[in-house]
Amino acid sequence: MKITAAEFIISAVQPHQFPEDALPEIALAGRSNVGKSSLINKMINRKNLARTSSQPGKTQQLNYYRINNEFYFVDFPGYGYAKVSKEERRKWGVMIESFLKTREPLQLVLQIVDIRHAPSTDDQMMYGWLKHYGLPVCIVATKADKIPRSKWDRHVKVVKETLEADRSDPFVLFSSDTGMGKDELWGQLLQKIRG
Template sequence: MKIKNVELVISAMKKDQYPDDGLPEVAFVGRSNVGKSSSINTLLGRKSLARVSQNPGKTRTINFYKINNEFYFVDLPGYGYAKMSKDSRKEWGRVMEEYFQNSKDLKHIFLLVDIRHEPKEDDVMMHSYAVHYNIPVTVIATKSDKISRGAYQKAFSVIRKKLNYTGEKVMPISALKKTGTDEIWSHIINIFENDGYVIAVD
């Protein structure tokens, strides 16, 4: 996938701020510090487009990145930060639920989990949340360079079992070694094409 241009269109807090140009969206979500921003940057071939928060658990905006003027990557707020206050958790829930209920162009969610660890209860809740709203989900396993390739299938099995994930595949990515991006991009293009959108890849 050739990335010609990327634009942060808006950091939204409520539904009337969402882009309304009809372009399809895929959203990325995961626990704080799972490597979500690094994975987005890796997929887009950028170093610091999606910024890693200096205050984990504080970011409450939904960031809409327009790619090649054809579609959006939507960077959803991280969850699971231990020091997050009760009020912050409530606000996080409001922001997420409003987006899931009101985005007309969301086609798919990528749920990011750390390949080295069993998913947490927050991850299980997020997966269940997406299923509840009938939004297709694919799991991306981050930090795949931290284990051997021979250990992938065991890690994938643990992830599937904990999440009750029935998706086609778990997709590994390494922001450090820049691996896994081609397969994820092929999947994204297929998602759009299956929904009637033809994306230029060159």
């Protein structure tokens, strides 16, 4: 995929702030430090369009990035970060759930997990939500370059078993450092964006 335009559009908190141009949307859900921003930047060949932070839990809105005037990446707030109050977490939950239930342009959710660790309770809950609402999911396991290739299969098995992943959901091993999995992920995205 040749990227000709990529721009940050809005950090939205309320539905009335969401773009109304009906372009397809690809949402990214995952823990606070799982590498969602790095993944976006790698996919669009930009160093820092999506702001990465050394402080996990920084994204507290839905961040919209318009790509090639063809679709949006929608970066969800990272979940599972301890420094955030219970009330904040509850509000995020309500915002995300209502987005997932009602957002018509949403074509695919990337459930992003760190390949080095078994998915957390929050990861399992998010995946359960996505399946409950019948949303198309692609599981992306980031930081694949951080473990030896010989251990990939074992780690993939742990992720799938912990999430109780549906066999029909695509699974992509990804590295923002090496670009591994980038073409495969574009293949999944383009199927949804262009049908």
